[in-house]
Every structure is written in C-alpha cells, then in structure tokens.
Amino acid sequence: MKYYRLNNHITAPQVRLIDETGKFLGIVSTNEALRMAQEKGLDLVEINPKEEPPIAKIMDFGQFKYQEAKKERKQKSKKTEEGELSPEESITPSFETIVGILTTDAMLALGVIAPQGSQQVMIDLEQAQFFIDLLIVLREKTKGNLSPQEEGILNNSIAQLQEIYLVRNQQYHEAQLRQAGLKPNPEK
Secondary structure (H helix, E strand, O other): OOEEHHHHHHHHOOOOEEOOOOOEEEEHHHHHHHHHHHHHEEEEEEEEOOOOOOEEEEEOOOHHHHHHHHHHHHHHHHHHHHHOOOOOHHHHOOOOHHHHHHHHHHHHHHHOOOOOOOOOOOOOHHHHHHHHHHHHHHHOOOOOOOOOHHHHHHHHHHHHHHHHHHHHHHHHHHHHHHOOOHHHHHHH
16 A cells, blocks of 8 residues: 555645545645644655645545545455456465554554454544554564665555554544543644
8 A cells, every 4th residue: 555644744734735525725834734634634655745735625535545545445346356366366475465454453443444244433543552552562672673665665654654653543532522521622
C-alpha cells in the first residue's frame, strides 16, 4: 500500500488544496489547510507530493485506506478468477504479512475499518495501543536486520497508526467533556 504524508507530517509550506467534496480551493498555507481539516474532523492528506506545491486533500484517511485495501482485494480476487492462485495460497509468511496483520488489527480497534461482515465500527483504544506497542516492539527487536523497504513499511505503519490513535483519543476525551456538560478546549 502506498505511503501518504498526512496532517503535521506534511512538510511543504503551501499546498494545492482539494476539499472533501473534490472541489479545488486553491493554493493555501499548510497550516490553514490543516486547520480546515481539523475543523471538519478530517485529515489533510498529501496525495501528490511531486507537484509544486504538492496537492493535498481533506478526507477521512482511515476510510480512504480502507477503500484502497478493498480495491486491492478486489484486484486479487479478479486474478484468482482468472486462474491465478487463491488468496489463501498467495499469502506467504513474511515480514510484510506480520506488519499488515498487526496494522489491520490496530485499524479495527481504532474504528478505521469495520469487522468483516459488519457495518458498525467499534473503538477500543486500549486494544489499539496494544497492537501499536507490538509493532514498536517488533521494530526494536528487528533493528538492524530489516531491509530499507521493510523498515519503511514498519515505520510508516507505526507513524500513521499513532497519528490516528491521537486523533481518536482526543475525540474520545472531547466527547467525555461534552457528555459532562463541559466545553472541549478549542485551542488544540
């Protein structure tokens, strides 16, 4: 799966901004674009870093990643129908498989994707933190033994999951404050 810079990881000072409806909003500062995304409870995702300035879109990144994974599964399924290996036969034990499984479990716990056969997501921040911690332990235990590609996959997965975790954690605490009749701090 392709790596995307999102939110505070976008390094360009300005971006060509597209809103969540697909409307081009023009060239704006990255800080302003990030503020707009946060106001909508969405992410700012750099979708084309090669442009000058890069193109960024306001979107629900978790949903976007889920749709991308769904397309990949559909393409694999199509290959199976054409006589290639079935998905069970094509999954080989590898470092990428381990990272993918742990990342998927963390995304399920973060409510980014729904469990198979369900339309409803469940958020379990403790479980999500457990899977993120497992990935961090994996990184520490394999340090110096990974290829640059494997290291990149692991580091990108951890960074993206940590960012989603922080957003979900903040949303959870804001919801608790609202439920208690208090106003969440808008200066975050």
